[in-house]
Amino acid sequence: xxxxxxxxxxxxxxxxxxxxxxxxxxxxxxxxxxxxxxxxxxxxxxxxxxxxxxxxxxxxxxxxxxxxxxxxxxxxxxxxxxxxxxxxxxxxxxxxxxxxxxxxxxxxxxxxxxxxxxxxxxxxxxxxxxxxxxxxxxxxxxxxxxxxxxxxxxxxxxxxxxxxxxxxxxxxxxxxxxxxxxxxxxxxxxxxxxxxxxxxxxxxxxxxxxxxxxxxxxxxxxxxxxxxxxxxxxxxxxxxxxxxxxxxxxxxxxxxxxxxxxxxxxxxxxxxxxxxxxxxxxxxxxxxxxxxxxxxxxxxxxxxxxxxxxxxxxxxxxxxxxxxxxxxxxxxxxxxxxxxxxxxxxxxxxxxxxxxxxxxxxxxxxxxxxxxxxxxxxxxxxxxxxxxxxxxxxxxxxxxxxxxxxxxxxxxxxxxxxxxxxxxxxxxxxxxxxxxxxxxxxxxxxxxxxxxxxxxxxxxxxxxxxxxxxxxxxxxxxxxxxxxxxxxxxxxxxxxxxxxxxxxxxxxxxxxxxxxxxxxxxxxxxxxxxxxxxxxxxxxxxxxxxxxxxxxxxxxxxxxxxxxxxxxxxxxxxxxxxxxxxxxxxxxxxxxxxxxxxxxxxxxxxxxxxxxxxxxxxxxxxxxxxxxxxxxxxxxxxxxxxxxxxxxxxxxxxxxxxxxxxxxxxxxxxxxxxxxxxxxxxxxxxxxxxxxxxxxxxxxxxxxxxxxxxxxxxxxxxxxxxxxxxxxxxxxxxxxxx
Amino acid sequence: xxxxxxxxxxxxxxxxxxxxxxxxxxxxxxxxxxxxxxxxxxxxxxxxxxxxxxxxxxxxxxxxxxxxxxxxxxxxxxxxxxxxxxxxxxxxxxxxxxxxxxxxxxxxxxxxxxxxxxxxx
Numbered sequence: 001x002x003x004x005x006x007x008x009x010x011x012x013x014x015x016x017x018x019x020x021x022x023x024x025x026x027x028x029x030x031x032x033x034x035x036x037x038x039x040x041x042x043x044x045x046x047x048x049x050x051x052x053x054x055x056x057x058x059x060x061x062x063x064x065x066x067x068x069x070x071x072x073x074x075x076x077x078x079x080x081x082x083x084x085x086x087x088x089x090x091x092x093x094x095x096x097x098x099x100x101x102x103x104x105x106x107x108x109x110x111x112x113x114x115x116x117x118x119x120x121x122x123x124x125x126x127x128x129x130x131x132x133x134x135x136x137x138x139x140x141x142x143x144x145x146x147x148x149x150x151x152x153x154x155x156x157x158x159x160x161x162x163x164x165x166x167x168x169x170x171x172x173x174x175x176x177x178x179x180x181x182x183x184x185x186x187x188x189x190x191x192x193x194x195x196x197x198x199x200x201x202x203x204x205x206x207x208x209x210x211x212x213x214x215x216x217x218x219x220x221x222x223x224x225x226x227x228x229x230x231x232x233x234x235x236x237x238x239x240x241x242x243x244x245x246x247x248x249x250x251x252x253x254x255x256x257x258x259x260x261x262x263x264x265x266x267x268x269x270x271x272x273x274x275x276x277x278x279x280x281x282x283x284x285x286x287x288x289x290x291x292x293x294x295x296x297x298x299x300x301x302x303x304x305x306x307x308x309x310x311x312x313x314x315x316x317x318x319x320x321x322x323x324x325x326x327x328x329x330x331x332x333x334x335x336x337x338x339x340x341x342x343x344x345x346x347x348x349x350x351x352x353x354x355x356x357x358x359x360x361x362x363x364x365x366x367x368x369x370x371x372x373x374x375x376x377x378x379x380x381x382x383x384x385x386x387x388x389x390x391x392x393x394x395x396x397x398x399x400x401x402x403x404x405x406x407x408x409x410x411x412x413x414x415x416x417x418x419x420x421x422x423x424x425x426x427x428x429x430x431x432x433x434x435x436x437x438x439x440x441x442x443x444x445x446x447x448x449x450x451x452x453x454x455x456x457x458x459x460x461x462x463x464x465x466x467x468x469x470x471x472x473x474x475x476x477x478x479x480x481x482x483x484x485x486x487x488x489x490x491x492x493x494x495x496x497x498x499x500x501x502x503x504x505x506x507x508x509x510x511x512x513x514x515x516x517x518x519x520x521x522x523x524x525x526x527x528x529x530x531x532x533x534x535x536x537x538x539x540x541x542x543x544x545x546x547x548x549x550x551x552x553x554x555x556x557x558x559x560x561x562x563x564x565x566x567x568x569x570x571x572x573x574x575x576x577x578x579x580x581x582x583x584x585x586x587x588x589x590x591x592x593x594x595x596x597x598x599x600x601x602x603x604x605x606x607x608x609x610x611x612x613x614x615x616x617x618x619x620x621x622x623x624x625x626x627x628x629x630x631x632x633x634x635x636x637x638x639x640x641x642x643x644x645x646x647x648x649x650x651x652x653x654x655x656x657x658x659x660x661x662x663x664x665x666x667x668x669x670x671x672x673x674x675x676x677x678x679x680x681x682x683x684x685x686x687x688x689x690x691x692x693x694x695x696x697x698x699x700x701x702x703x704x705x706x707x708x709x710x711x712x713x714x715x716x717x718x719x720x721x722x723x724x725x726x727x728x729x730x731x732x733x734x735x736x737x738x
Numbered sequence: 739x740x741x742x743x744x745x746x747x748x749x750x751x752x753x754x755x756x757x758x759x760x761x762x763x764x765x766x767x768x769x770x771x772x773x774x775x776x777x778x779x780x781x782x783x784x785x786x787x788x789x790x791x792x793x794x795x796x797x798x799x800x801x802x803x804x805x806x807x808x809x810x811x812x813x814x815x816x817x818x819x820x821x822x823x824x825x826x827x828x829x830x831x832x833x834x835x836x837x838x839x840x841x842x843x844x845x846x847x848x849x850x851x852x853x854x855x856x857x858x859x
Contacts, residue, residue, distance in 0.1 A: 004757075008750040041793050048822070049750035051844035172816040172838040173857065181856045207813075232839030232856065235830065345749055345770065 008049045009098050015042040019091050021411045023084050030079040040069040057107050058097050064120050065090045068127050090119055156244045157189050159274045163212035165236030182229050186219020190272035196260050216272040358398040359677035363696040365391040404444055406484045407435025413455055420459050427466050427477040434484035439491045450556045454495040454579050462499035496578040502529050502571040529569045533557040592676045596669035597637045598645050601703040606673050608656045608708040615651040633715040636666045658712040741765040745775040745790040758847045772802035787858050788817045800835045807836035816857035
């Protein structure tokens, strides 16, 4: 996909999101002009962009949608629920078409095309059926003279007569540029400048244009092409174009129409070769001989330009009112939307590069600090520590650049909640707060799915049907809240409902049934509630298409843990539940735990570290140890990474945990925790299992960051292999205990 | 070299038009919104032609043209606006605001450059 197409796709997806949220707003205020304009603008921008990249199928579809939106904007039709639903369907379809464009296919497949046609058919039939009568917007009739009697003149040149409007210069136009452009589509045979309108020097305004031209023009271009040259000034200038061999009467009519003295004009026409002297005299004589009413009819088309001045004035009056009203309105809008517009779009790669460089700077700064400390020169240490502080500020500011507001993600749920609640026959009101809370862009992208799961879950299992709610004394309309806020270095996203709450007994019963807890085990409420995140746990009595498809809350928890976050639930029977997702602010910097194996240093993400223990004698021969009665499988880094050299006499085990599974990582040295910037591995090394990234230590050494998830899973699968065929778990435990 | 200042909220349009203009030997300045552009105009950038979209969020093109015309340095600046066939009524409004002319979207590179030649050398 070329750059412009990918820009188009990204931009259009944003426009669709904006379109959707505006359509939803429209449900509450169907005649709000701002909303209607925003909707129209989104569709218009998509169509415009599609036109630029020549994507015909998007243009064709969006065009019809835009027509409808235009009518909506003019209040020719009203937005009712049906229409909004239809337009939402159209927005989805445009999204699908973008998918087609992204996939590089030549066009939508038969199914998608049929969907599009069905939508268009509905639009046409239900909303645009009287479109035909509206076709052909009123346009300004071009000022032109038609041949209408009398003999033809001999000249085979076009005759162009133009009087520029007074404001031409003030509108940024140079009359000369028109003449120059005219010269590019033909040959200006003769040109006469008329400065008759020029006042006395004292009254002359240098910013006003007083000029007119009579031009004899030889060209193969047609009349439309010549008119087009003057398109920009046509409304404010007097333009007459006579084709070659026009009738003499047309010239006479022209002379009569123009403000200058007839005799003088006649002479000019003769001089530029439009007319011969004989033709001119002939024409003038004819005119005086013909009865007045016939002159009238002969010059009728020519008379048309006469009222133009009046029309102009009229039109200008109308416009100025229009414009004033528009200004007042736009001022409000401008103030409201100013914040929205103060954005620049940059490629994420550039940001990543910047953050990468800042990471380098942090590392280089650390080594400078180290060296300065060694010199013992007070001034140098002071200077470097100041630099260090600045570097930290730069790092924070750079990371801030990647931060985006979560509001956009939240807004997607308005649509989901609306559609789903209808489907389920529930009344649900979504309230969103903290949409301006910022978090790392990559995190925003990945949090969407878990959040969607929680929202659907709350709607399906949490909130009750209206009748049930009323019976228990609650308002029929359920309330779903999405909230985000910052809390001590992390961001918390909450999904809360005022539904039935979690059923402690049912969860416990299910957990016992699944063997997750022992019968009779005493657990706190929080412990019971958090059981719903265990793998394979689902209490939904029937599988609906909204949630409860077996991929349960354990997937949600795993996804969130993948972002180095956590999820918790609190609940009160009859009052509702609250899920709180806690995420680190950024993925680019982690708190790490530094360990050493041989000469190499490795970093283990601190939040996966449970404890550190010394490797006992039993661990030096087996691949597992007994950790307080539990089997702890070991990963020997020295072995795993094939490192040369003998292990030291005393080895340590870092106990790590991932998704409930624990493993012990055997290392030589424990070197303590520190904050580090994660640097991705190059393409060559990306597939190495067990390594998630790298970082550079203050000393300049490279340390690899361990991928705990991969290591733990490696252990788990190794264990599963061993367990094959025998009740190996018990055997292992027995072996470990000996 | 002539400098053309482009204002459009659509990144696609900005990219495509600036591509054509750069190839044709013009220097191109871009802004994604009228307010951004106006800020630059207020600092007195060198511009030979302004091309702006009309329908933009925040300040719209018509108000933007009026604001630019109020700045003494740009009283005679050629200003073209981007429009579509369906927006005939906007033309008069934009002209009244001080625009010089318009470009109908989608325009071919040739149409675009021809229209530009109409207003600047």
